[in-house]
Amino acid sequence: xxxxxxxxxxxxxxxxxxxxxxxxxxxxxxxxVADLWDTMAAHDGAGLAAPQIGVNLQVVVFGFxxxxxxxxxxxxxxxxxxxxVLTPLGDEHEEGWExxxxxxxxxxxxxRHPRLTYRGHDAFGHAFERTxxxxxxxxxxxxxxxxxxxxxxxxxxxxxxxxxxxxxxPPGAADTR
Numbered sequence: 375x376x377x378x379x380x381x382x383x384x385x386x387x388x389x390x391x392x393x394x395x396x397x398x399x400x401x402x403x404x405x406x407v408a409d410l411w412d413t414m415a416a417h418d419g420a421g422l423a424a425p426q427i428g429v430n431l432q433v434v435v436f437g438f439x440x441x442x443x444x445x446x447x448x449x450x451x452x453x454x455x456x457x458x459v460l461t462p463l464g465d466e467h468e469e470g471w472e473x474x475x476x477x478x479x480x481x482x483x484x485x486r487h488p489r490l491t492y493r494g495h496d497a498f499g500h501a502f503e504r505t506x507x508x509x510x511x512x513x514x515x516x517x518x519x520x521x522x523x524x525x526x527x528x529x530x531x532x533x534x535x536x537x538x539x540x541x542x543x544p545p546g547a548a549d550t551r
Contacts, residue, residue, distance in 0.1 A: 392431055480538055
């Protein structure tokens with residue numbers, strides 16, 4: 375469909391909670407999903423939320439076979455997730471490096487639940503549920519945070535672990551993104 379501008383941190387629209395989708399299988403929803411996929415792919419993203427392109431709806435897309443920004447990450451199935459609900463499986467958290475298309479060039483160490491169940495709908499309105507772990511769980515949490523107006527630096531415990539990827543992970547150094 376179309377490449378859309380990705381809003382950058384500092385834009386107030388990224389901080390607004392998103393409205394649930396009330397109508398499924400509409401041309402507008404399918405066009406939004408196509409724009410999300412196109413925009414995410416153009417920026418080599420792992421996921422993208424509707425608020426990041428200025429649309430205040432609870433819609434996220436994510437998934438890849440491999441991703442240059444996260445070379446060590448296992449594949450994540452291509453998913454359209456509308457009106458998501460996340461249920462952590464346990465109280466534990468794991469730290470991991472995250473980036474965001476709305477905060478280009480930067481990385482931060484963020485604690486997330488390592489296992490969770492998420493449920494929601496696809497763009498056609500079909501309900502589904504998955505139990506996931508690892509990077510898949512991290513991506514889902516990161517993208518759904520956007521629907522609540524939360525950017526990953528807001529979840530960081532120590533801003534000393536936040537910086538430009540090129541400074542944190544210089545070429546030739548061990549890549550621990």
